[in-house]
Amino acid sequence: MARKRKKRIRRRMLLFCFIILIGLIIYFTFNIINNNEKKLSKLGYSDEEISIIIDNASIGDIRALVDKEYNEYYINIIKDTNYKKGNMGEYVSYYEEYDKALASDIVYLINNDIELPYTETLSDLINNEEFVIGNLDKYINYSKNNKKADAESIILIVNNNIDAPYSSNLVNIIKDKYFIMNNLDRYLSYQKKNPELKANDIVTNVNSNLDYKFYTNVKDADTSKKHLILVNKYFKIDKEYTSDNLVSMDLKYTYNFGELDKDTYEAFKKMADDAAKENLYIKNRSAYRAYNTQSYIYNGYVGNYGYVWAENYSARPGHSEHQTGLALDIGASGSEALGSFESTNEFSWVKDNAHKYGFILRYPKGKEYITGYSYEPWHYRYVGVDTATKIYELDITYEEYYAYFLENK
Numbered sequence: 199m200a201r202k203r204k205k206r207i208r209r210r211m212l213l214f215c216f217i218i219l220i221g222l223i224i225y226f227t228f229n230i231i232n233n234n235e236k237k238l239s240k241l242g243y244s245d246e247e248i249s250i251i252i253d254n255a256s257i258g259d260i261r262a263l264v265d266k267e268y269n270e271y272y273i274n275i276i277k278d279t280n281y282k283k284g285n286m287g288e289y290v291s292y293y294e295e296y297d298k299a300l301a302s303d304i305v306y307l308i309n310n311d312i313e314l315p316y317t318e319t320l321s322d323l324i325n326n327e328e329f330v331i332g333n334l335d336k337y338i339n340y341s342k343n344n345k346k347a348d349a350e351s352i353i354l355i356v357n358n359n360i361d362a363p364y365s366s367n368l369v370n371i372i373k374d375k376y377f378i379m380n381n382l383d384r385y386l387s388y389q390k391k392n393p394e395l396k397a398n399d400i401v402t403n404v405n406s407n408l409d410y411k412f413y414t415n416v417k418d419a420d421t422s423k424k425h426l427i428l429v430n431k432y433f434k435i436d437k438e439y440t441s442d443n444l445v446s447m448d449l450k451y452t453y454n455f456g457e458l459d460k461d462t463y464e465a466f467k468k469m470a471d472d473a474a475k476e477n478l479y480i481k482n483r484s485a486y487r488a489y490n491t492q493s494y495i496y497n498g499y500v501g502n503y504g505y506v507w508a509e510n511y512s513a514r515p516g517h518s519e520h521q522t523g524l525a526l527d528i529g530a531s532g533s534e535a536l537g538s539f540e541s542t543n544e545f546s547w548v549k550d551n552a553h554k555y556g557f558i559l560r561y562p563k564g565k566e567y568i569t570g571y572s573y574e575p576w577h578y579r580y581v582g583v584d585t586a587t588k589i590y591e592l593d594i595t596y597e598e599y600y601a602y603f604l605e606n607k
C-alpha cells in the first residue's frame with residue numbers, strides 16, 4: 199500500500215514541476231516578445247510593421263533588427279515570399295554592404311548561400327527564367343571574359359554549353375528557330391566569310407550545306423530513311439541503287455511507260471483521281487529513272503543547252519531524286535510540256551493540294567540557291583502526308599527540313 203502511495207505522490211510532483219516549467223517558458227517568451235515589441239516601437243516601427251515582424255520572424259531575427267536603426271527595407275525582406283526564418287542577421291549584413299540590392303535578391307542569394315558581390319548582372323542572372331543555379335560559376339566566369347554580354351545572352355550561351363566569345367550575332371544564331379548545335383562551328387566560320395548575312399540566313403544556308411560548293415563534300419544518301427531520303431547536290435545514291443518497291447504505272451496516270459515506288463504511285467493515283475473530280479487532269483511525264491538514264495539525260499542537256507543550263511535543271515547521275523522512285527514530273531492534259539504546266543489550272547490545284555497526298559513541290563521559286571535547281575513547278579516528291587503537310591505549312595525546302603528534323607535527330 200505504502201509503495202503505491204509513494205508512486206502516486208512522485209507522479210503528482212512530476213506533473214507539478216512540468217506545469218511550472220511550461221508556465222515559466224510561456225512567461226519568458228511573452229516577456230521577450232513584449233520587450234521586443236517595445237524596442238521595435240521605440241525604433242519607429244509602426245504597429246502594423248511590428249505585427250508583421252512578430253508573426254514571421256524568429257526571436258533571433260528580431261534580435262538582429264532591434265540592434266539596427268529603423269528601416270522599411272527590413273519589412274520588405276520579411277514580406278518576401280521566400281523569406282526564411284532565422285536568416286535575418288545575414289540578410290541585414292548583406293544589405294549593409296550592398297544597399298542597392300533588391301530585397302528579393304538578397305533573400306534569394308542568402309537562402310542559396312551565394313556569396314558574391316551584388317551587381318546588376320548578378321541580379322539579372324538570378325531573375326532570369328532560364329537561370330540554373332548549378333551554372334552560376336560559369337555565368338560569372340563568362341561575364342568576366344565577355345563584358346558586353348547581357349545576362350540573358352550569358353544564360354543562353356552557357357546553358358547550351360557553348361564555348362565561343364559573345365557577339366549579338368552569336369546570340370541571334372543560337373536563338374534561330376532552326377539552330378542546330380552540331381553546326382555551330384560552321385555557322386561561325388560561315389558568318390566570318392559572310393558578315394553581311396543575317397543570323398537566319400546563316401542558319402538556313404549552313405543547314406542546307408551552302409557553306410560548301412555544290413557537288414563538294416558529297417556524302418552517301420541515308421537510304422535507311424526510306425521515303426524520307428534526301429538526294430541532292432550533297433547527297434548521292436549508288437549507281438546500283440534501285441527502289442525495291444517499283445511498280446509500273448497504268449497509262450491512265452502516265453503519258454508513257456513509267457515506274458514509281460508503290461506508295462508514291464498509290465498517293466499519286468489518289469491525287470490524280472481527286473483532281474479529275476474537279477475536271478482537272480494530271481499525269482506523270484517522268485518518274486523513276488535509273489542511274490544510266492539520268493546519265494544519258496544529263497549529258498544530253500550539257501550537249502544541247504550547255505553546262506550551266508544542265509546544272510540548273512538536271513541532276514548529275516547519282517544525284518537525281520528520280521532514281522529513288524519517289525519523285526515525278528507532272529504534266530496536265532493539253533499542256534504536256536513541262537514549261538507550260540505552271541500556267542494551267544491543274545498546277546494551281548496541285549500546288550495547294552499536293553501535301554494532302556504526301557507530295558511536296560521540291561524546287562520552289564525563290565529557293566533556287568538552297569535547292570540548287572531552277573524553279574520547277576512540275577517536279578513533286580513523295581515524303582508522306584505528315585511530313586509534306588509540315589513542310590507546306592512551314593514553307594521551307596526539303597533541305598532545311600531534313601537538316602533540322604531528320605538528319606540531326
Ligand SMILES: [Zn+2]
Binds near residue numbers: 520525526576577578
Ligand atoms: Zn523532275
